[in-house]
Amino acid sequence: MAESPPRREPVLVRHFARIIDVALAALTLVFFVAVALATGVQSPWRAAIPLGLLLGALLLVRRRWPMTVLLLSIGGIFVYRLTGHWSPAGWIWPAAVAYFTAAATPRVRWVAVIGLAQLLYSAFDIRHVLDNNPTRFLFHVVGEGLLLAVLIAAGLTYAAAMRWRERLRDTDSRARAAEERLRVSHEVHDIIAHTLAVVGVQLNVAADTLQEDPAAAAVALRLAKDVRNRAMADLRSLLTTLRDTTPQPDLASLGTLIADARAAGLEVTLDEHGDPAAVPATPAVALYRVVQESLANTLKHAGASRAEVTIGYQPRSITVEITDNGRGATEVREGHGLAGMRERVSALGGALTAGPNPGGGFAVRADIPVAGSAA
Secondary structure: OOOOOOOOOOHHHHHHHHHHHHHHHHHHHHHHHHHHHHOOOOOHHHOHHHHHHHHHHHHOOOOOOHHHHHHHHHHHHHHHHHOOOOOOOOOOHHHHHHHHHHHOOOOHHHHHHHHHHHHHHHHHHOOHHHHHOHHHHHHHHHHHHHHHHHHHHHHHHHHHHHHHHHHHHHHHHHHHHHHHHHHHHHHHHHHHHHHHHHHHHHHHHHHHHOOOOHHHHHHHHHHHHHHHHHHHHHHHHHHHOOOOOOOOOOHHHHHHHHHHHHHOOOEEEEEEEOOHHHOOHHHHHHHHHHHHHHHHHHHHHHOOOEEEEEEEEOOOEEEEEEEEOOOOOOOOOOOHHHHHHHHHHHHOOOEEEEEEOOOOOEEEEEEEEOOOOOO
């Protein structure tokens, strides 16, 4: 019967499993020899100790070759009995660990057949007891049968528990993969929306000034090209994160973001309070994306000439507010950009509001917790 290849486990798990196997091997040797001596076996070095050593040594490779270990263990017990030695306390229990291990494999039906055959032979082997002590014979057969059933049931239960744990692990992996895909989709949307907004403004400037002021048109096209190149670099870095850990935009990148908006003709002021150095990476990326998406929406939809970005860094949270002097909106339609900002902030336990500013224009405000965030 072919053995299934072992599944690779983490190093600490493999070391712990090896310790367990060594302990079971030692217990098997000691217990078998102790029972042999207690049941009157003479000269244990002639057979009992060698068989105990064989049964224990086989357990050291039980995880790799479970069926082979079971067959060799049973074979050793048969040789021990056929050479005229009494098997102390029965036939099944000396191979109890081997039965349990093999029952946890897909070969459990073969394990049951092998165990039944050994049980029948055990009953035949002590048939002489039936005439003198039927109660002892019945106790022996029933006890061996119950032990075999318990070992097989325990193996099946252990295998089911391992399959359940593996399913939980697969489900968790799929959930993490889905979260990563959602995060990447938000990142791609933010990058593309910002780039299209800035590039669109610059292309409009170039189109309007191409005839009257070619130099200004050339400057606008160069700015559009620079923004496009940075966006391509961001997208390449983002896609690379699916394979490694390329750094994401952080608070140091806010200056470039503000400069892009200013180059697109929007007068942007940045007002920061507090110490940004203590902000972990995940909230920093969320803050950057909120500012990026808000400025992109201002450029595309608001018709604004001025925007203010106010950031307050507190020990346990960040507060960011982006306001403009544009048209505002009587009704806020939550598209992908605003929904993405809200989901990103909510995932960190924060809150985001967006709507018309009482003094005119539009305002986006986010409170992002940082306490306990992983860097």
